[in-house]
Amino acid sequence: MSQTLVQKMTRTKPVAATADTNPETAPGIGMETPHAPGGLARSMGLFSLTMIGVGATIGTGIFFTMVEAVPKAGPAVILSFLLAALTAGLTALCYAELAFRIPASGSSYSFAYATVGEFLAFIMAACLLLEYGLAASATAIGWSDYLNNFLGNAFNWHIPTLLRTPMIVSTPEGVVFNWGHVNLPPIILVALCCFLLSRGAKESARTNAVMVIIKLAILLFFVAIAFSGFDAANFTPFFKGEGEKGLLGMAGVTAAAGTVFFSFIGLDTVATAGEEVHNPKRNVPLGILAALGIVTVFYLLVATAAMGAQPAHMFEGQEAGLAVILQNVTGKAWPALVLSAGAVISVFSVTLVTIYGQTRILYAISRDGLISKGFHKVNQRTATPVLNTIIVSVVVAFVAGFVDATFLWDMVSMGTLTAFILVSIAVPVMRRKERRAGTYTKGGFRVPLGPYLVPGLSVAACLYLMVGLSHTTRVIFSIWMAAAVVTYFAYGIRNSRLNKI
Secondary structure: OOOOHHHHHHOOOOHHHOOOOOOOOOOOOOOOOOOEOOEOOOOEOHHHHHHHHHHHHOOOOOOOHHHHHHHHHHHHHHHHHHHHHHHHHHHHHHHHHHHHHOOOOOHHHHHHHHHOOHHHHHHHHHHHHHHHHHHHHHHHHHHHHHHHHHHHHHHOOOOOHHHEOOOEEEEOOEEEEOOOOOEHHHHHHHHHHHHHHHOOOOOOHHHHHHHHHHHHHHHHHHHHHHHHOOOHHHHOOOOOOOOOOOOOHHHHHHHHHHHHHHHHHHHHHHHHHOOOEOOHHHHHHHHHHHHHHHHHHHHHHHHHHHHHHOOHHHOOOOOOHHHHHHHHHHOOOHHHHHHHHHHHHHHHHHHHHHHHHHHHHHHHHHHOOOOOHHHHOOOOOOOOOHHHHHHHHHHHHHHHHHEOOHHHHHHHHHHHHHHHHHHHHHHHHHHHHHHHHOOOOOOOOOOOOOOOHHHHHHHHHHHHHHHOOOHHHHHHHHHHHHHHHHHHHHHHHHHOHHHHO
16 A cells, blocks of 8 residues: 555654664674674673763863863853753653663664654754764864874974865854865874774774773873863853953853764764663663763863863864863973873774764665665675775765864754754654553653653753854754755655565
């Protein structure tokens, strides 16, 4: 029986069908070969899962975003981190419930496909592609700054300006084109990531946990030294006031919160491990909340220490900001050298995982027939989607090499906030569907205070942060969403696997 347009747009995918259970076609990084044809091996416990969330989050933003956020909010950037953490926390509760009820790979894309329907799942996927793709480019750009700082402190040599500055730069006067300039280090980094991923590189949960501990140790190292130069006068005035450049008061806090929200985007990676963790209905929700708690504490410590060690006006345009702060506080190069080395290592791993996440999302969408099947074609020798990986890497490298990071931070946050809104909406929809089907269970993790209050607050908080993002960001995002809608109706709706059932 033929379906109407509305029925096609709202058709949902059964939870049992959200994962790729074929061991010959399921590409992975850090994944074990399934013990049986039924699915991926459940090899991770709560600690390893939490470390995946912390590892994918810390490193994507805290090393870089202070330079972008402090000029907007001043010392009140501390409130910006709290506001972003609150928003992420509300959404994390929604993620946790959905992870309990839909313990499958694919994270929010799978959640949306099983609850709110195919069209909104495709929109969710477009947001995730924007989030992961631009996040990979932004982290690669930040890696370039810390690499240059490391080379300067270690060998007294800096990468030539012509080879470490992008062609397209955002300035207060508008967009400037520096013809002949290219930011070469990010391109090299992305090429290395592409090579490793195409060869089927695997990162075990144990190795990831070790790298996370190194990252946390580096940040604690920064906090300890930065607090030795703490000056409470740097927090006065706390809010930006009249006569200061940028937004005033809470308007500046909100704008900065939208920017630093980029630093929380890795939390949803915990939900992608639903098929690879022991007791996912317990451990995935706990892993999400535990990772959020650890990340928030470290971010607030770093932000407070950085603001106490350096006046707000010095953050603007500062490359490798945390390393420079240590050098200024101690008057010595070795603390900056240690931090830069740690940042280079940690951001390399984050870029690798972020590019992987992008390819995994494209793989899942392609498997469902919503985009070209070439994205889920797997190389039989390496068991990886090589063509998919190459395409993603070329796009990420181009953006990272030629575009200023200023264009990217807010776009990543916009994509993430939109995805979080759809995840929050999915909670009451899921409960309603289960009650209608008679499958609703009261056990396991549930969002407290009913299915509407917390998800509603999450949606409101996300919308509030969106208001603080720039008009240019909203315009570009609208164009991206329009392209996604056109793609769905031109290709996805007709080629969907559900259309052939």
